[in-house]
Amino acid sequence: MSTYTRIKGTKDIFGEEVKYWEYIENTAKKLFKIYGYKEIRTPLIEKTELFSRGIGQETDIVQKEMYTFDDKKGRSLTLRPEGTASVARAYIENSLITFGSPQKLFYIGPMYRYEKPQAGRYREFYQIGAEIFGTDHPLADAELITFIYDFFNKLKLNNFKIKINSIGTFKSRGKYKEVLKTYYQPLLPNLCEDCQRRFNTNIMRLLDCKIDVEAAKNAPSILDYLDEESHEHFNNLQKYLKGYNVPYQVDPKIVRGLDYYTKTAFEVEHSDLGEQAVIAGGGRYDDLVEQLEGPKTPGVGFAIGIERVIEALKRENVEVESESKIDVYIAFQGEKGEMAAVTLTKELRKKGINTFLNISKRNLSGQFKHANRLNAKYVVVLGDEEISRDIVTIKNMKSGEQTQIERNWVAEIIVEKLREE
Template sequence: MSTFSAPKGIPEYLPPESASFLAVRETLADAARRAGYGYVELPLFEDTTLFARGVGESTDVVSKEMYTFADRGGRSVTLRPEGTAGVTRSVIENGLDRGQLPVKLYYSGAFFRYERPQAGRYRQLQQLGVEAIGVDDPALDAEVIAIADEGYKRLGLTGYRIELTSLGDDSCRPAYRAKLQEFLRGLPLDEETRRRAELNPLRVLDDKRPEVRDLLAEAPLMVDHLSAEAKEHYEQVKGHLADLGVEFAENPRLVRGLDYYTKTTFEFVHDGLGAQSGIGGGGRYDGLMAELGGQELSGVGFGLGVDRTLLACQAEGLTVGEQARCDVYCVPLGEVAKRRLVTVAGELRRAGVRVDLAYGGKGLKGAMKGADRSGARFALVLGERDLESGAAQLKDLGSGEQRPVPLESAVDTIREALRP
């Protein structure tokens, strides 16, 4: 029995499930690439202040969930809990905001939050995100939402919905904030929730406790207090989504867990996942660039949970990704045959064919069991008699049909047999 185990709350993906994980991530990334987004590789940890200022000190992410520590130089650093602040910092630091706008980037990888582990909620979570920075255009908001929707559709998902709202802007949020705080002060809230109401009242609307949600039934809603400009922006986003054929449901009580969101805010919800039903979400952030030392430029983006999207696929019974690890499984019978098949396997791989080989001197029966487990379409068997005749036996593992294949033309013959 192993002395060590993986850290609590961190999923590991092993074959064959890892093939599905990779397929989910690649399908979502491909949707971003086809819309002109270029890849950015972000640091796994950053200056703690970046997240405190960028994400918001009143959020649960900053106040309760971040992995923060002092490095050997005494600097406070934090394992990244989300991607937008890091992308924005990189855009500013590398001067991308001084070039063609919008800057369109996508990223993927591990993010870290200290949470109570449960199904769909991990301490190391995998995300794919996009950010479009520099242009405040409702059509860009719609594009970002449509990219995620397209990625989910290409995976075959059908059991999700898009929830949409607007959180207003600086022209209407202060007045709404005061109105909401006045309402909340009249409620019998616990002390921690009261403190949250004074610091960031919108966060109270995100409270999941049934008793608190009942108290909030008559709370004023941001969408009823939008300025004329913010309302027009919201209407245009909805119009563009309709033009793109993206279905959505308005949810005026939608509140994302990060402070930087303004105007368009959205979430992808899959009810097949139970309590952790959000599989992705995002929105527009008007003040983040300036808050982090850059220009007064707006941005819009999303973060999609790769782990949760995989769980959603499994909940719908979808098989995504190529489960077979190879196309051809080579079965040598004897050392001389092994040397010959190792060479053939190398030639096949250089020709783009996925090939595995029965190592360890297995007999024919054991080697063929390995071939079946590999998911290969064909087994290439070579024994002493085959060496004498100069032809291996190519067996179709689906039909059981077997035929001799001259070794000198094995690569071309197998490539032809693998064609659809």
């Protein structure tokens, strides 16, 4: 075995696995177009300060999970652990506010976190994300949650549920944090190591701990401590979700792991995925752009974990067909057949037909076996007999039916056959 192996926590994507990625990404892009979102692509690498300031210095991501290093000039750089901070930076740096508000943006790409690799959790993982900048209207929150609902339905997923919460504003959370500390203080000696650390740095994260679940059950609800503005925002969000016919549950334990969230927070869980049940999450971040030295700009967004969605599709046995199917496999024999095959391949590809030309030194039998492995729909044969008579043989690989037609009519016949399917 070669000493050159992939890094732990990463994976190679090939073969039948690719069809799931195509299916998810293409479905997302089509739906984003319908919803009026524009794609944005940001660098994989950013200044470390962007994340420590944007995500929060005391978060697990910044404290323990970022891939950070110094470049040759001693500048601290980090592989992006999430997408929102980078998009917010791009929004500020490129003055996207001048293009009008709101700005509705989406992205698809890899993120990096140094976590313990396990099922549904990788060190390089891919997200589909969306951000809306420039409006604090709860309709924006509702639109993003509705997008997620529509997206998972288009993927034919069933076993998911949407959970929503409001975590108020930075200012209004002060009193709630005091109440929460009072509740957890006598329980502290029995809490896990992470919860003991978070008690003084990020008390609200104790609510979504996967170890001390029992301790959180009787914790006071943040919904009882919301300021009037946050309360009204949350009520309106629920009203709009009902208007969109999006089913949801209110869960006061949803707090998310990033410090920039305000008011709305939400997650989507899939019941078949165990501990890694969260397949999407997001919320509002009305202060993030200003924290990154931009103009005061409200925002809201989400991220969907592609690897976990793929696992959900597999658990539900959703049939996914490859979008890179081979319509026609061109098989040939002899030098004349070879040149005729090149000409025909060019002609078929011009008509948009997915065409695979044999480019190996296989005999005719080997070419048919290869076409079968590739799941080609049709095989077009150009052998000595066909060349001498100016015809081709077309074989339907599913039915086994073979027909011979004039060479000049191949493209038209193939197009017609594919149209009839």
